[in-house]
Amino acid sequence: MTQLLSPSAEKLIEAFCGLVNENQKFVLTTHVNPDGDGLGSELALSRFLKKLNKESTILNYSETPSNHLFLDKSRELKKFDPEKDVRLLLDADVLIALDMNNSSRLRAMEKYFLESKAKKAIIDHHLEAQDFVDYQLVDIDSPATGEIVYHCLVACNAALIDKEIAEGLYAAIMTDTGSFRFPRTDGDTYRIAGHLVDLGVDPNYVYHKLYEENSLGRTTLLGEMLSKVQLAYAGRVSYASLTLEQLERNHVIPDDVDNFVNQASAISGVVVTLFFLEMENGVKISFRSKGEIPVNDLAKRFGGGGHKNASGARLYGTSLSETVKTVLRETVLILPDHA
Numbered sequence: 001m002t003q004l005l006s007p008s009a010e011k012l013i014e015a016f017c018g019l020v021n022e023n024q025k026f027v028l029t030t031h032v033n034p035d036g037d038g039l040g041s042e043l044a045l046s047r048f049l050k051k052l053n054k055e056s057t058i059l060n061y062s063e064t065p066s067n068h069l070f071l072d073k074s075r076e077l078k079k080f081d082p083e084k085d086v087r088l089l090l091d092a093d094v095l096i097a098l099d100m101n102n103s104s105r106l107r108a109m110e111k112y113f114l115e116s117k118a119k120k121a122i123i124d125h126h127l128e129a130q131d132f133v134d135y136q137l138v139d140i141d142s143p144a145t146g147e148i149v150y151h152c153l154v155a156c157n158a159a160l161i162d163k164e165i166a167e168g169l170y171a172a173i174m175t176d177t178g179s180f181r182f183p184r185t186d187g188d189t190y191r192i193a194g195h196l197v198d199l200g201v202d203p204n205y206v207y208h209k210l211y212e213e214n215s216l217g218r219t220t221l222l223g224e225m226l227s228k229v230q231l232a233y234a235g236r237v238s239y240a241s242l243t244l245e246q247l248e249r250n251h252v253i254p255d256d257v258d259n260f261v262n263q264a265s266a267i268s269g270v271v272v273t274l275f276f277l278e279m280e281n282g283v284k285i286s287f288r289s290k291g292e293i294p295v296n297d298l299a300k301r302f303g304g305g306g307h308k309n310a311s312g313a314r315l316y317g318t319s320l321s322e323t324v325k326t327v328l329r330e331t332v333l334i335l336p337d338h339a
């Protein structure tokens with residue numbers, strides 16, 4: 001078994017196992033616009049809790065993106081309905097938010113999450129956690145929340161990790177490491193993935209379901225975006241955008257353009273990439289960088305956050321063209337030779 005935790009992390013995980021063992025009613029959640037890491041982690045943890053005969057409900061603010069539905073074999077993922085689900089949050093013994101560290105990312109669920117008398121925990125790997133829970137299981141060096149959940153489950157009761165739990169964890173780690181290649185991917189990540197494959201996960205199936213069942217419209221839209229990628233700051237910054245009209249014309253929903261930003265960054269010499277997605281009431285920005293360039297510092301200037309090499313922000317009440325201009329202007333501040 002992989003054993004790679006610092007003594008303080010082991011204490012945290014011990015506390016987590018205590019929280020699991022001493023309580024009965026759990027509600028799990030993840031951030032708005034959930035990704036494979038949030039969804040795979042909560043599905044794995046929920047199934048694990050059920051195998052311990054606990055009551056576990058997953059409530060998410062957002063709908064599940066269609067390419068992740070295959071992970072939800074027992075149909076556990078529920079979109080939060082304020083008419084019906086408030087009591088679940090208020091009456092739970094434990095609330096666990098996965099892959100997020102800021103309560104605002106719960107949107108309409110935030111108020112009830114904060115009001116609830118339940119014990120609260122986050123399991124997460126983002127920088128600069130907000131202080132809004134009793135237990136912070138945070139490892140900013142971990143490439144995915146799924147890896148932290150893996151360590152928790154192994155520590156609490158490794159024998160309960162079955163193929164379905166393993167598949168959730170594998171999808172979580174695979175998506176957040178860009179299929180095992182982003183900078184924080186290390187030997188431990190591969191060892192964990194190896195263990196999950198030994199438990200029955202089919203890597204080809206998971207990759208295919210997540211990334212190879214796109215609509216023709218999505219592929220066409222990607223082509224439209226790539227044909228308009230532009231460079232700035234002597235070729236060190238690439239940027240691209242998509243309008244609502246382009247999404248609608250190609251019958252693509254915003255959730256389905258998740259990996260477009262990475263495609264726009266695969267250009268020689270580019271160290272920062274910006275991707276602007278028009279929304280009904282503003283613009284969503286994705287920031288990516290290579291090496292030591294902290295795009296989270298740039299995202300923070302626009303009220304967002306994330307990781308050093310991958311961050312996001314949402315601006316409301318502003319146009320696409322204004323946002324592009326403003327963000328491009330500020331991008332110079334994080335370029336290496338900026339005085």
Ligand code: 5GP
Pocket residue numbers: 102126258261285286287303304305306307310311312313314
């Ligand atoms: P993406 O560009 O893929 O949507 O997001 C990249 C990273 O930035 C993710 O780890 C995500 O958690 C974070 N992120 C994305 N959007 C926001 C946002 O609006 N606020 C904050 N604080 N983080 C975000």
Ligand code: MN
Pocket residue numbers: 037038099125143144145176
């Ligand atoms: Mn994550």
